[in-house]
Amino acid sequence: MYAKAYIEITNICNMRCSFCHGHHRPPRRMSLAEFSHILDALSGVTEYVYYHLMGEPLTHPELPEFLRLAAARGFKSVITTNGCLLPARGQELIAAGVHKVNISLHAFEEGSEADFEGYIGGAADFAARAAEAGVIISLRLWNRGCDGGRNGRIEEMLRARLPGQWQENTRGVRIRERLHLEWGERFAWPDAEAPLQGEAVSCYGLKDHFGILCDGTVVPCCLDSEGGIPLGNVFAGDLGEILASPRAEAMRRGFSCRKASEELCRRCGYAQRFVK
Secondary structure (H helix, E strand, O other): OEOEEEEOOEOOOOOOOOOOOOOOOOOOEOOHHHHHHHHHHHOOOEOEEEOOOOOOHHHOOOHHHHHHHHHHOOOEEEEEEOOOOHHHHHHHHHHOOOOEEEEEHHHOOOOOHHHHHHHHHHHHHHHHHHHHOOOEEEEEEEEEOOOOOHHHHHHHHHHHHOOOOOEEOOOEEEEEOOEEEEEEEOOOOOOOOOOOOOOOOOOOEOOOEEEEOOOOEEEOOOOOOOOOOOOEEOOOOOHHHHHOOHHHHHHHHHHHOOOOOOOHHHHOOHHHHHOO
8 A cells, every 4th residue: 555646637737936846847737637637546555646747727627527526435635836826716625525626825936915815815814614514724935045135024914813732733823723933945846957966865755655737747756847757648558567567666666775776866956865
């Protein structure tokens, strides 16, 4: 069993954030029938389905149907969003039975003061409603040292809107039940043109998770934004055989002894977190 599988239901995004690697693939949205096929393939493989690699899942018009279908099949759905569309679509997520929502508050980088206050206010209002309804909420600020001082202001705004215990822990702050603020560092995505990061490489890819791009391509981790390490296609082959392929097994063996069998992995800044 894997801890989770990342399903990219769309590679289309409504923002162009500086911290995001982006991609050069044709824009695409997964159909409900394709998603259903993937859920069939994931039966017995994982319990948790995450709805992104690239793209903003809330831009997919059929997202509530995806969530309801996954819940009916016994999966727990986790959404990661930039939060801009939560005022318009947040209630749909709650009603459709989403398990957890991660809101990347570090996504707001440009715009007017009113836009900024409206963005934070909209995210906070959704977070309060969703947590009350039983949804786990993680408000993310994964840009420590790169925020230009804005993170402190965001926290002040959240404290004013979200009363609670605000207990600090190793990952951030527990605001109250099911509601958290999570700190993190900005990281360098794997890229074929990025500098080599060193000989020692370790990763949780193919250990506790893998990804499926919106065209069905199976990739080893949630950061393979371009499908640089295609293991197979879930629409054309058996997922179990794809995950047990010689290429996938070579990656697992390599990571077990802190060596990367793939060039792209040697150019991943995020993977360096696991060798320190």
